[in-house]
Amino acid sequence: MMNKINFITGENYTLSELFSGERKIIIPDLQRDYCWGDEVHTKNKIELVSDFTTNLIQSFEQEQHNTLNLGLIYGYESLESHIQLCDGQQRITTLYLLIGMLNKKVEGNPFRKLLISDYEYLKDDKEPYLQYSIRESSLYFLSDLVCHFFIEEANDKENVKYVENIESAQWFFNDYKDDTSIQSMLRALKKMETILGDKTAEWCYEFGKFLTTQLTFMYYDMGNRKNGEETFVVINTTGEPLTATQNLKPLVIHADINKGYARTDADGHTSTIAIDWEEIETWFWKNRGNGNDTAEAGFDEFLRWVTMSYADKETLQQVLKQKTAHFPYEKIAFKKVYECWKVTQFLFNEWGNTIYPKKDFLSPKESEKAISQLDCFQLLPLMTYCLQWNVTEAKDRNLLRWYHFLHNIARKSDVGKAVNDLVYDAIEMVKSYQDVLELIENKKCLKISETILTDEERLKLTILKENIGDREAIEEAFWKAQNRDEIKSHHIWAGEIKPLIDWATAENGFHLDAFNGYLNMFDRLFEGNCEDNIDLVRRALLTRSLANYPIKQGNGFNFGWGWADWHQLIWENSEAFRKFFDDCIKNAETDLEAYLKSLCDEFPLKQDWAEFVHCPYLLEYCNTKHTICNDGKNHILVKDSWSKPFAVKNAHLLYSLGATWQNGNILFDEKYPQWRVWYYPGQKGNCVVIENTERDVAIDVVCSVTECTITLFRRKTDKENIREYFSTICSTPEWEWNGERWEKMIDYKLDNGKVRDVLDELIGRIEQMD
Incomplete structure (x- = not known):
């Protein structure tokens, strides 16, 4: 399924299509509060969640392989991929909450990607797919509910286990108690928790799959907000227009x-x-x-x-x-x-x-x-x-x-x-x-x-009071550090500059000159948007033995990309960063860039992350500075956070063969003009292929930590022909016939120059063949 779906009037869509990609399903401010969890919602004073959930379970157990349509939903697209619901919010919200409860019941968060996208959960502001925009407290609550209740993470200290614990959770603010929608959601969740109480994890997983792939809604596009509001009025006031505000x-x-x-x-x-x-x-x-x-x-x-x-x-x-x-x-x-x-x-x-x-x-x-x-x-x-x-x-x-x-x-x-x-x-x-x-x-x-x-705000005010003669100068320095409207990289501080203050404070008090010195060095190192332009800083920081750097994320690592990543890294390594800044300030009098490069050049090759320190082209490929590491050893470079996977060993070899890359695209020089050079892009493969289609000759190069295997073969002929065709070239003892191809092992110990020399000689000999 494509991430981008243009919703079309009259078409049916599943929940897995609604909650996917970069989409946001928004309950706009014209809507009323969520109320299906309330027992006083209807004239008969019954709540609707229990019956709705029970009916869905009956449908699942009786017709789990059949599609079940739940009627129309009305909406319009305001911004791209932002679907504003005019009607259907009670059903959609209830189903979203139910998916969350099922995700919580099954180990491994199988429905997490239907609650919140990878980008929002791992990198951005943790905005879930469902946006309850009736009021800001509803927006924040749903984000907290998804990240600290529905999603189970072992290292999440704020996670709570049962619905009854939510209101006492650290992330549950007093404001949430006064929000009608939030209170109704809590009551709905409690009903769902009771209904699902005796269900097994396997049953919950299959029920979740049924909800997300077998339930459908027919979408009706209202075109714009004006039409949406009129539809809302008709639906919710039996066609009677809303009264105008008095003059x-x-x-x-x-x-x-x-x-x-x-x-x-x-x-x-x-x-x-x-x-x-x-x-x-x-x-x-x-x-x-x-x-x-x-x-x-x-x-x-x-x-x-x-x-x-x-x-x-x-x-x-x-x-x-x-x-x-x-x-x-x-x-x-x-x-x-x-x-x-x-x-x-x-x-x-x-x-x-x-x-x-x-x-x-x-x-x-x-x-x-x-x-x-x-x-x-x-x-x-x-x-x-x-x-x-x-x-x-x-x-x-x-x-x-x-x-x-x-x-x-x-x-x-x-x-x-x-x-x-x-x-x-x-x-x-x-x-x-x-x-x-x-x-x-x-x-x-x-x-x-x-x-x-906060403690930090109190500290800043105390410093100003104790240094009243320099108050304005200190204020200007603090305001500059907190200014992220005009200085992009100051998003890293996020207004919390205590590390800078601590570095500039000695036994005899706060020192403004030291504060300005550290801030100026920060501005030199972390410049602009902090994208490719600070790769040298990233590599230099790898030499400083920082805790949790690179930053572990899921099945991979990032080398500092989002503002929040850098913020947390500096706060967790405050003293190490102070020493790094001290060294940079000391060497900035001569040549700061040269000093950072010397840190990289002198870093021992046997240390962890040494190849990323010594080989700048590795980070150059990762436009958001992420890698994937499924086995704990072999890193895969990726574009964004997952696309265009590119094995590190491939990168080393291709770079030695003259390749460069821009925006994730591999560019080759004319080293082998008659040959096409490519590689397996999969996350498991690290094979480089050099192929001459006119001669029907292909060379596979597969590298491990210490050895490299070169395989020589043809695609359009049988095994015996392949063996005979290369018999002269492969006559030396290091070549072996494996029954299908010729193979040669090179003990290269990550020295791609050896591999390049072998390939140069091999291709030269092939090109001399008749």
Whole structure:
């Protein structure tokens, strides 16, 4: 089955086709919560999961070899391979959860690749095939559920065994308890766990195969979101259109809380709510974008910001989850709305920060409707700070400090998972403290989550307080190290720069010059996207005896590719990296590249990974720096993480014969112009073939660690003819006839020069034959 499937209206598809390749099946925000696990879901107060699962089991046991169609699913493709479901989400979600439970019951994770792709699980952000985009907590939960519950990994310390343990797991955040969909999923999983309780692993495996290959759905393509929304309305409201949002303007004008409103502008003119409302609306119209023709998307979103800024914690959490809000015009005075708008205008127009906030916030896309919870975690405290401390200067240093503090921690996964609990806390912090350093003492006794004020963040603030005279210089250095928006390789740090701080700290305290020295060396070694351009660094690091380097992944290794790989490697080998950086800094005064090459040149040939250190062409082939090693000894070079397998022994030999490679393609020079050179690409083979089709002559070269076997034969003739044809060339004792071909063993001990010399002589003699 191809990875790329273009779903066609009227065609049937299995679950193994839905959950495959680079596809994402997305439950969009227009959908309602998952509810099949709820006993109060239906009028008869019964849950649907038990009956649904039991009926599937009956079908399996009675007709397991027959195809079973489960009806229509409606959807549309927004981005390529991103299928947005308009109807069918309850069935699809329930089946996805059931596959996960079956995978957990069978050793070896046989259905793992139907839950999450290799790329997402091993390299990227661990996004499963099913994306529950109703709210961010649902998205994070499903990823955690797949990676730490459905998939059994011996080295996963966060894995839990039973459904009842999920809510006490380290990865289960408080926010998940308030998510209606998540709670319904947990109830559904509990029902499934009970039903599958007495089933054997073999039965579960066969049932899983039945679900993924015998169940089908007929797909109906809605074309776009507009049609999808209309279909959703028809299906879920019996054809009755959804009510439109009321026009707020007259309600705000006549609200009791706004009686007597009058504002005097800078020129002494008195302004009314109607005039000020028009001013705000005009500003959002001027800043419209993302396909919006009016100011409505931006204005509505701004009123949501205002609602959250003045809400209690519980209300704020509800608004964050729902991404919509009915503006409480009777509770929030328009004076506050106007003040919030002036602050918004300042932050977006005058503050001058080119990175944040983003102009797109002022006119959200129709598909998104609102900015994310993580953006609320940053933007709302900045707005509140400006209001609380009357900030009007674009160069206000404390505003910049709060921005960097919030922006850095917002990109940490723990904050993302618990963000619904943290937005209110962040707003309270900036209300209480003008200077971020005040968080250390916390004199107002705020409840500050350790997710926000981590040990590292506390350490950085303490260093700044202890070095108050150099505060701005140290801040700039820290912010530079944390800056991954403009410095690509700083994704490696992911905002967590404690190793750099530790290296720059001595008994007498923190040393800024040392910190900058280490950071500058990091920027020289880890440059840009850290792809082929840092292969020399990878090879040099192999000489430093780092723990878990190369990094073991599945049945192979990687030499540092994803940002997270490098991050973990540095943190696990902090002291070894410090020594490496010290040596690099010492030798950088002369020639850093020459020093790195000397590390490689002087590395003992008998050490582990020596061939990768001494032979740069091996890593050159692996465009994502991955190898496969099925037997623990013989490495297979691969393109991406699995394609175009290429045995290391083949690489050595072909390189000695003059081959080069670009993007996984083998290129040969004109060393043997009448001969075609190729190799077995399989993960088990390491045979190089040199063939002359005009002469009907083929040479196989198979290399082991110490020996190389050269086999000489013809394809279009019988055995006796082959024996006679090469009898003169193969007359010396080292040649043996094996009954089908001539063979010669070379004791080469990885010296491909010996093999090349033998081949040169052999091909020369063949070309002299009549």
